[in-house]
Amino acid sequence: MFWFGRALQVITFSLEVCVLLLMRRRQLHRKFPLFATYIAYVALETMLRSVFLSKPHIYFYVYWCTEPGAFLLRILAVHESFMHVLRSFYLLKWFRVLFPGTITMSLVSAGWHAYTHPAHASPVGAAIIGTAVTAQYIVLAISILFFVLVNLVPVPWRIHEYRIVLGFGLSSLAISFSGAVRSEFGTRFEFLSRMLPGVAYILALVVWLSAATHSLPERVQLSGERVSPEAVISGVRRQLLLIRSFLRKG
Amino acid sequence: MSIEFLLPVFLGIAFLAVVTLITVYRPHPHNIDHVILFARRLDPSDLEGLLDAGEEWNLRHSLTTWAFRTAQEDRIRLAREYLRRVAHNAELIQLWVMQEYELIEGKERAAYTERDLLVVEALQLAIDLRFYSLAACLRIWFWMALRMYRLPQMLLPRVTDLRVQCGVNVLVKYRRLTELAGTLSFRYGKIYHDRLLDVL
Numbered sequence: 001m002f003w004f005g006r007a008l009q010v011i012t013f014s015l016e017v018c019v020l021l022l023m024r025r026r027q028l029h030r031k032f033p034l035f036a037t038y039i040a041y042v043a044l045e046t047m048l049r050s051v052f053l054s055k056p057h058i059y060f061y062v063y064w065c066t067e068p069g070a071f072l073l074r075i076l077a078v079h080e081s082f083m084h085v086l087r088s089f090y091l092l093k094w095f096r097v098l099f100p101g102t103i104t105m106s107l108v109s110a111g112w113h114a115y116t117h118p119a120h121a122s123p124v125g126a127a128i129i130g131t132a133v134t135a136q137y138i139v140l141a142i143s144i145l146f147f148v149l150v151n152l153v154p155v156p157w158r159i160h161e162y163r164i165v166l167g168f169g170l171s172s173l174a175i176s177f178s179g180a181v182r183s184e185f186g187t188r189f190e191f192l193s194r195m196l197p198g199v200a201y202i203l204a205l206v207v208w209l210s211a212a213t214h215s216l217p218e219r220v221q222l223s224g225e226r227v228s229p230e231a232v233i234s235g236v237r238r239q240l241l242l243i244r245s246f247l248r249k250g
Numbered sequence: 251m252s253i254e255f256l257l258p259v260f261l262g263i264a265f266l267a268v269v270t271l272i273t274v275y276r277p278h279p280h281n282i283d284h285v286i287l288f289a290r291r292l293d294p295s296d297l298e299g300l301l302d303a304g305e306e307w308n309l310r311h312s313l314t315t316w317a318f319r320t321a322q323e324d325r326i327r328l329a330r331e332y333l334r335r336v337a338h339n340a341e342l343i344q345l346w347v348m349q350e351y352e353l354i355e356g357k358e359r360a361a362y363t364e365r366d367l368l369v370v371e372a373l374q375l376a377i378d379l380r381f382y383s384l385a386a387c388l389r390i391w392f393w394m395a396l397r398m399y400r401l402p403q404m405l406l407p408r409v410t411d412l413r414v415q416c417g418v419n420v421l422v423k424y425r426r427l428t429e430l431a432g433t434l435s436f437r438y439g440k441i442y443h444d445r446l447l448d449v450l
Binding site: 143144151157176181 | 252254255257258259261262264265268269271272275276278344345348351355370373374377378
């Protein structure tokens with residue numbers, strides 16, 4: 001189990017670095033700053049956790065100190081892609097308020113509830129765990145909503161955003177599912193509940209890597225766009241000058 | 251099995267289903283040519299006549315109960331057809347205008363030209379109308395599924411109630427949307443403008 005965990009971390013870290021390098025090469029970090037920050041943060045976090053993997057006591061503190069930043073960045077990163085594709089929905093006032101409002105309210109309410117009713121943990125620890133679990137469900141819900149809205153209101157196909165959201169969805173699904181397995185069956189499927197999130201995250205990284213291999217699309221030019229009258233006049237003048245010079249030479 | 255276990259399972263199924271759906275039926279970009287090709291003709295004055303409260307009141311008081319029920323069934327079917335056309339045309343216009351919106355995406359709102367503002371307004375209207383259509387079609391679906399046009403006269407559904415759904419007045423918004431679509435189509439030349447107005 002230890003070596004499998006170590007191998008997962010090495011693969012994860014290598015893939016994260018690859019994603020970051022590819023994003024930098026394709027200038028994708030400018031378009032997806034939050035996603036790039038998330039990957040950089042997680043790479044740093046993976047490195048830090050790998051260092052303390054053999055020291056469970058320190059690993060515990062490292063894990064829970066770095067986790068809040070990771071899940072907040074995760075939500076922001078998935079929201080960034082959501083906003084890119086479904087930006088037109090933000091023109092609706094109620095959506096602009098309701099959507100981020102619901103996310104914030106869910107996180108605050110889960111954190112507050114866990115803080116005031118801690119079970120088998122300190123209030124702060126319970127709040128972090130409660131918020132982290134809610135954050136996974138929020139990411140999964142945003143991913144589902146994203147694909148449902150894209151189905152419902154067909155929008156232009158954007159490969160980067162789609163794959164970023166797909167990766168987050170897969171990863172969150174695996175984390176939620178493994179948590180549920182652990183909660184339902186205890187240690188009966190321990191290998192599955194412990195390793196599934198890691199394996200799914202590698203799958204997500206592969207999906208993100210496949211997105212990062214694509215360059216940003218060129219700006220769409222509208223077909224049949226009308227040329228301005230000034231441009232037409234200057235074109236005609238240029239052609240008249242050419243004709244005159246040709247006639248003079250003749 | 252507990253809800254804690256079933257929730258991620260159901261969410262997982264929903265997630266994989268929508269991802270498969272979007273992968274198989276990938277959305278295609280639309281432009282003004284698609285609007286002209288696929289738009290379904292709808293005269294807003296026909297819809298206005300159908301959603302006119304006075305006309306419905308007249309029918310209710312001049313026809314027998316049985317005749318009014320039959321008329322109301324037809325009127326509900328007609329409303330469904332008209333609203334489907336509204337939804338379809340709003341979708342086409344939205345997809346086309348979204349292409350235009352992509353061009354002004356990074357622009358500051360203060361730097362918007364008059365045309366950019368029209369694009370934003372058209373997009374808002376199209377989305378509003380699509381939400382309206384969803385709500386209205388759902389309502390009609392219930393009327394049809396429960397055969398509510400056979401209820402006693404007092405409980406018969408009123409087609410005129412469909413005029414405003416989710417705070418959206420379909421007639422006002424659809425008229426404005428087609429007007430804006432016409433104005434925006436001038437960019438492509440008069441021929442496009444005329445053809446677009448002809449089909450909408």
